[in-house]
Amino acid sequence: MKKSGRHLRTGLVITGSVVTMAMFLFFAHSMFGVAAQGKAKMEGLVVSIRDGKFERFRQNLWSPLRVGQEISREDRVRTDKTAVVIVTLADIGRIVIGPSSDIELGKDPKDFNIKMQRGFAWFESNLPKGSKASITTSLATAGVRGTAFCVCYDGKNYCASTCFGEIEVSLDGGRVIKVPKGQYFAFTAGSPIPGKTESAASLLEKTGAGFDFCFNCHVVGGGGKLRPDRK
Numbered sequence: 001m002k003k004s005g006r007h008l009r010t011g012l013v014i015t016g017s018v019v020t021m022a023m024f025l026f027f028a029h030s031m032f033g034v035a036a037q038g039k040a041k042m043e044g045l046v047v048s049i050r051d052g053k054f055e056r057f058r059q060n061l062w063s064p065l066r067v068g069q070e071i072s073r074e075d076r077v078r079t080d081k082t083a084v085v086i087v088t089l090a091d092i093g094r095i096v097i098g099p100s101s102d103i104e105l106g107k108d109p110k111d112f113n114i115k116m117q118r119g120f121a122w123f124e125s126n127l128p129k130g131s132k133a134s135i136t137t138s139l140a141t142a143g144v145r146g147t148a149f150c151v152c153y154d155g156k157n158y159c160a161s162t163c164f165g166e167i168e169v170s171l172d173g174g175r176v177i178k179v180p181k182g183q184y185f186a187f188t189a190g191s192p193i194p195g196k197t198e199s200a201a202s203l204l205e206k207t208g209a210g211f212d213f214c215f216n217c218h219v220v221g222g223g224g225k226l227r228p229d230r231k
Helices: 002-040 200-204 212-216
Strands: 044-050 054-058 061-064 076-079 084-089 093-097 102-104 111-125 132-136 140-144 148-153 157-164 166-171 176-180 183-188
Touching: 076 084, 111 140, 111 157, 140 148, 140 157, 157 166, 157 176, 157 200, 176 183, 183 200
Parallel strands: 111 132
Antiparallel strands: 044 084, 054 061, 054 076, 076 102, 084 093, 093 111, 102 111, 111 148, 132 140, 140 166, 148 157, 157 183, 166 176
8 A cells, every 4th residue: 555655646746747847838838929929020110219209190199109119010100390210110121200200101011102191201121022112192102122212291392312223203194203323303293293303412412401301311512422320
């Protein structure tokens, strides 16, 4: 009987150890699964907020965003009149959002379309092969396949400028304007549409010409030269 009791106690200890180990593995697996799910859902990040406020619109309310906070595709965000914000999106690229901007981020990584109500946005794409991205306003859509460009729009005046690669600006009626590197295309609602692009160097000669957002990266009067302290 003692031998049987000893075997019983040993069996209980082993059984208890197995149960404990099984529970540990179950919880570890659950925790890992939750962490993996959280990582998988990580679509974007607020990298920098310089001056002013950056906010997100959800459930009919504007709420402040902070550096290091996650951001998702389809989020509608805005800046106040002084803020400059940098946001990164996984498999999409980097977006620098200028002051007084109101934009809605795209949904589909294969056809990523930013909807701009107003403001300034510089977009540097990191798109997978075969994907495309664009910024749409009520006046025009600027589309890319792997490049960096800027769109400025205040509800009446529109400008698209290419830093690297080439973009296509699609207008009402199906007209498409190709904007190569170092060029810009601008027009005003209700006015004749220009037939060609122009050199962007002239926009970078002095401040106060409506393109001060560009000087977050470019040297004033530097003929397009980039600032060494740009992020």
